[in-house]
Amino acid sequence: MATGRTHRPATRSRGIPEATVARLPLYLRALTALSERSVPTVSSEELAAAAGVNSAKLRKDFSYLGSYGTRGVGYDVEYLVYQISRELGLTQDWPVVIVGIGNLGAALANYGGFASRGFRVAALIDADPAMAGKPVAGIPVQHTDDLEKIIDDNGVSIGVIATPAGAAQQVCDRLVAAGVTSILNFAPTVLSVPDGVDVRKVDLSIELQILAFHEQRKAGEEVTGESGAVVRAPKDSGKGPDGDVPAVMPA
Amino acid sequence: MATGRTHRPATRSRGIPEATVARLPLYLRALTALSERSVPTVSSEELAAAAGVNSAKLRKDFSYLGSYGTRGVGYDVEYLVYQISRELGLTQDWPVVIVGIGNLGAALANYGGFASRGFRVAALIDADPAMAGKPVAGIPVQHTDDLEKIIDDNGVSIGVIATPAGAAQQVCDRLVAAGVTSILNFAPTVLSVPDGVDVRKVDLSIELQILAFHEQRKAGEEVTGESGAVVRAPKDSGKGPDGDVPAVMPA
DNA sequence: TTCTGTGAACTGATTCACAGCA
DNA sequence: TGCTGTGAATCAGTTCACAGAA
Incomplete structure (x- = not known):
């Protein structure tokens, strides 16, 4: 590169x-x-x-x-x-498609803030044929087979992926091939896209893990007081068979 | 911080x-x-x-x-x-409460990745009395009145706020007062918390707006670059040294 | 040799502190 | 006077490039 x-x-x-x-x-x-x-x-x-x-x-x-x-x-x-x-760029209309209408996708479709500033849910897409035609948030779900046509018909350039992780890359590839150049990814996976396509990810699990890191540290400080030795810290609670338990061995 | x-x-x-x-x-x-x-x-x-x-x-x-x-x-x-x-800190168990069991809260409760790494949904809390007792993702929803007791009984230190924006600060205050020191906020509002409490926010609307900004810029460049079917990469734009499109349109 | 680990250089973001305009 | 706008200083994060262990 x-x-x-x-x-x-x-x-x-x-x-x-x-x-x-x-x-x-x-x-x-x-x-x-x-x-x-x-x-x-x-x-x-x-x-x-x-x-x-x-x-x-x-x-x-x-x-x-x-x-x-x-x-x-x-x-x-x-x-x-x-x-x-x-x-x-909010003075213009941005049609958006949501792919993957499970719990999360449905919640996103219903989310009010979505529709507010220039963003309009143009279509909902799901791979489950049983979902097809069923309205979610007043919008009928369409089948994945028609993804390209939907993107094209609606002039969509922003796509939201709310599928399971396993399907995300494939969906992403199809969205990009169909002309989508911005993707908001809720699936817990790393998407690879060509240059010129923006991806932003929202990952609940990652956010929680970051919080847990800080939370753990707080718990440590709380108990430790001034000495460096951590007592009752929930870190190494008789873990693995390996003997070297020290939190981190300095280089 | x-x-x-x-x-x-x-x-x-x-x-x-x-x-x-x-x-x-x-x-x-x-x-x-x-x-x-x-x-x-x-x-x-x-x-x-x-x-x-x-x-x-x-x-x-x-x-x-x-x-x-x-x-x-x-x-x-x-x-x-x-x-x-x-x-x-994932080698320990982190009980989590979700407050606000609307579309989003329910989706979060059902989210699998939630339960995976050490995070356990200890309780669901909602202000709507009609929700009380109704199971969501197999967990009965409890009323906000009991928030403090729920936090205390379960030793919860991480809370997830999925309420409407108007209720978020109040819920946050109660969570903090009850002992929660890490908050994941899905409500589109700025939470103020005392020192020692971590807040992370997830905001769909903001993410879309950021995408729209870049999307708009791409559209502008596309015109500049003449006839390219695919827009150039936004990052290491090794594009021509010629002047940019005058970006600021008069009001 | 292959690949990690890390000082050093660099790039980007934040904060400071004050000049300059209403 | 009270505020914005902004160079300068600082801080944080990234990348480079290579010394050094296996």
Whole structure:
């Protein structure tokens, strides 16, 4: 793989850091709430608090979009809602298909926030013939056989995979071949896609494991006090036959 | 994020970067698959491919855990499964409660991967009295009134919030007051918690918005690149040095 | 030789702190 | 005055490239 030249000099506005992009929806949500309360302007401090970030970060983030604030005053809520919406591409309609209408797929189809900002569930697809025609969230489920046609007919570029892990890669391949270039993957598996296709994954199990890591560490600290020796820590509870139990042997 | 006073002599070993922690479950999944196929050892290259990362990153990650590999050979699959499981705290049982048994909560309760690695759904809680007693995924739903007792009786330290946004903060406060110190939040809202409590959020709407941002950008580039049926890779865009499409459209 | 483990360089993100505008 | 916008400093994460063990 060619490392190649890195990014373009970022002439202007193009080159918003990924971390910033990931926070824009957060700001947008907070701003929308303010808008509904008819609040005309917010300071970076207030908005940052509502979005759960610090104000310096927020101002830096907004600086990548342009100078949309007024010094000494703050940001115009409506204007910022519009600017961020536009930046995120939410001023247009995004038809989405959900593939795999099990418990999770059905829950996603029913999820309200889905339909809100420009995202429209264009179709539900499942491999089970018994599901075909049955409405879920008011939308009839269609069979996987017609996947390509459905994608094409609806001009879908975003697909959601909520199938079992074993089927995910195959579904992914078909979605991509049919023209989908962004995938939200709920299946607990690594998808491989060609360049130019974005995949984001949501994995419940991984999130829980990360929490467990920190939880375990808390339990350790709680008991340990000041000494380094962990007592009653739930870590090595007479585990395997191997003798070297020490948590980690320093190199 | 910091759990109170974090000043320990740092016995080495403690201080695994957050980014590394977030990848350990990925490695564990890949290793588990290898284990099931009775593969005895893997190289960093192979394992990295299976986990969807590059091998240098994987080796660096493992170096934080200790020296568990063998030069010239690779890693012992079983041994590594055990070490990572232990590091993540998965060798113990984690009772979990799910609050908010709507479409999503029910889907989570039914989710198999949930129950797998040490996580056990200890209770389901919902505010709707009509739900009380009704079994979901074989577990009877209990009423919110008993939340504190349920947490206490089951020794729960991890809670999952799948309520509507409006109820999430209140539920969160009660969970925390009852002793929960890790929360997985599916409600589209920012939760505020005291120091020492970890919150991770999963937000479908945000993920879609991030995808839409990139999708939009692709659409713009497509025009620039002229006639290519497939859009260029968003990452190492080794594309022409010519100027970009003026991205900012006037309001 | 093959492959791990790791300093060092690099890249990206966050925070600081203050200049500059309303 | 009160706030935004932003260079500079800092911090975290990634990648490089190679020393060194099996």
